[in-house]
Amino acid sequence: FLPRYALEAWQAPCTTNYRYSPQVPTSLNCGIDPGHGMPLCFHRDLPIQNPNNVWTFNGTIPPKLVIGKYGEPLLFRHHNNLSPDVKQNAGFGRHTISTHEHNGHHGAENDGFTGAYFFPGQFYDYHWPIVLAGHFSMNTAAGDRMASTPDESGGLIQIPGDWHETMSTHWFHDHMFSFTAQNVYKGNAAMFNIYSGLDRGNETIDDGVNLRLPSGSLKSWGNLDYDVNLMLADKAFDRDGQLFMDIFNFDGFVADVMTVNLAYKPYFEVERRKYRFRILNASVSRFFKLALSDASPIIQIGNDGNLLPHPVTLTELDEQGIAERYDIVIDFSRYLVGDKVHLVNLCDHMDGGKLVGTKPVRDLTIAEALGGASADPCVGKILEFRVVRNPDLPDVSQVPPTLIPNPDLSNIPVARERVFEFGRDAIQTTSDPISSFIGPWGIAADQGATLAADFGRVSAAPRFGTREIWTLKNGGGGWDHPIHIHFEEGQVLARNGSAANVPEWERGRKDVYRLRPGGSITITMQFRDWGGMFMEHCHNTVHEDNAMLLRWEIDDGGTPFLRPLPTPIPTPQGVTFEAPTDILKTAL
Ligand SMILES: [Cu+2]
Structure with missing residues (x-):
């Protein structure tokens, strides 16, 4: 599995992001002002974070997204640029790290084992082969078009393994022994989309394999125009507005400021068409339960790394535990330009005036969550969708009635x-x-x-x-x-x-x-x-x-x-x- 691509990232104290490419429009530069950069803060009215209160990949926001595809082994070189002084952590976070690719089908030495951590000044090379499970034992001659990966011109390359084990939505995060909560909370978390013949990230190619899920069509695979990662996490701040964590709470740490992709009170502009959202619960201890503010339907297409055998239409998703990923499709064509609709959290962690992290206290109805029935500040609206225009091209994306059936294990004792x-x-x-x-x-x-x-x-x-x-x-x-x-x-x-x-x-x-x-x-x-x-x-x-x-x-x-x-x-x-x-x- 010789690496075909190499990624390099530096775990580092936070800093201003000046990475700006004048070759592409501002929208593809994450809204960064090239003159001022993007300082690390969770909202424009919240303070810029001190370097040791937030540690992210390259020390910057927005959170990173890795894009990979089956059959293209990745080498991820993760450098540790944190301080060698263990006390330089603003009260939480450990300077030793181990990066787990959740839920990679890789050899154990690349899993980010909790004891295989590395120190400041060191790096770890993670080899992610990105193969279908069954690679060495099933379909070894790569004779099935369903087991495939996109080439660069709209075609398919067949690969070994079981296509029923095709995965889509991963994330990677710290797994440092007994310090995972602090390090993930501090910013060591990012998402990883894996593309395949089935889940192509292109909605126009009609070849009998591609599921044509909402994504886009400009590139032959991996379009993100209508396929959006949402990393949910609750955060707490001290009186100076710096990120804070109570490290002496062993029941579960639940905070009072809701963030999506590390932004507080975010909005997202959408066109009147279908979108896919890959939703990750990246909290420490908080559960979510999501719905739309108008109680309109959501189609769930994936659960954790895998597309479901069949899509499920719901008005409220199930509770979503920490690290679970729910892939959903929302059809905004039912709204008018100028409309707003919100993603709402119904899962209440407030008990007797105290936030508790042992389990969800109760699930509210949409009306209760919007009506202030809970004093939990992370209940209610967490993300605003603004319907701003009609799509330039007709929405040809699909949500087929069959996605990826389960592998049949009945013949395996x-x-x-x-x-x-x-x-x-x-x-x-x-x-x-x-x-x-x-x-x-x-x-x-x-x-x-x-x-x-x-x-x-x-x-x-x-x-x-x-x-x-x-x-x-x-x-x-x-x-x-x-x-x-x-x-x-x-x-x-x-x-x-x-x-x-x-x-x-x-x-x-x-x-x-x-x-x-x-x-x-x-x-x-x-x-x-x-x-x-x-x-x-x-x-x-x-x-x-x-x-x-x-x-x-x-x-x-x-x-x-x-x-x-x-x-x-x-x-x-x-x-x-x-x-x-x-x-x-x-x-x-
Ligand atoms: Cu537990």
Whole structure:
């Protein structure tokens, strides 16, 4: 997988963005004034942030977007330009980082493992091969047009693997052990669109493969005119208007200023036609539930990285947990030029006058959310759409009745079933000074003890090439946990033990699973293409950091895999490796 493209970014204290290209119109320069640049602030009336209050890619806004396509391996060289002095962090954020491509189907050394972090002055080369799952075992002769990627002139290049595993909407973010919440909150998060023959980012090419979803037509693939990434996150500020985080709240950190793409009170000008929005919940602990202010329909086409088997029309989306992505289509042709409509958040985190981060307190109706029924400042209107003109060209984009059907796993025997219970009052059985952490949260694997995180401990080791069924259980009713499993996507078989409880919009493949208070979810996954160490954790990143995270690895009990894999122990001088601190008896 020799890289075809290289990206380079520098994790850095925030600064003014002067990157301006006079070759393209202002609209393609993110509205940057070339004379004054774009300082890092969340609204023109909010203060410019101090360098150590916000750390982003290249230290600038707007948030970055990576565009890739299947069959074109990317090399992402991530430099760490943060201060070597760990105290230069304005009270939150760690200067060591590990960048997770969520939910990349890449070898483990490129996953951004929580223990594979790097120090100021160092860089990490992440190799993202961007292949379909099943690359080494299915359709290896690339004989199926559905398994394909766009060439540069409107045609297709066929690729190996299973086209039912085609992914679209990813993001990448810090995964530093026990500091993920602080670092992601501080600005280490960006989105990544992956294009394919099916999901082309071109709405005019009619070749029987391209789904022609709203996007644009100027380029043969990857048009963004009508395909827009929305990164939602709540933020808090100190009395001077500088970004602030309470790092001593272990239940969940919920803030009171709503941002979209790091902008407070944003508006977006749209034409009277269909748009696709790729919505990411990039909060620390806050859940969302989205609707339009006029209660008009939204078509959900994707859930997490994957397009759904069939689009689902809704007037309110489901709750959206941290790290979940919902791809939706809104048809603005039903409005008139001059109309406004808002994206509204219905999910209330205010309880008895206090913002709480353990779980959503309640879901409001649209009328309640707009009518001020909650004192939660992030409830209600979060993004204004201004309908400003008719499109120059007719809208030929489509939302076909079939998008991407699930892979059929029925002929693959289930090698093993596992149960993971997510709860409080975790114990720690190891004491490695680097890999082991103590916190109230933990995970019990297969009826074992509820253990706090140790990235040196192997808690599950499915065998390479097999399929398993995993049940994820919430240990209590007082909280919700959006659980993320790295590397492989799962099909949801049941909620609370019944397939009938799985809503239509969860019938694709997912990588984050909201357990719901007191609930459970049963999924099935197959493990193929690569081995190595991956993670499973709560994506309420405060829970993850304290210490609801475990390491699992894909194991073959022999060559080409080692058993057990040594744990990386990074230092400013380089990485050493040590034997796992613990391998649970139930892991293998
Ligand atoms: Cu959690």
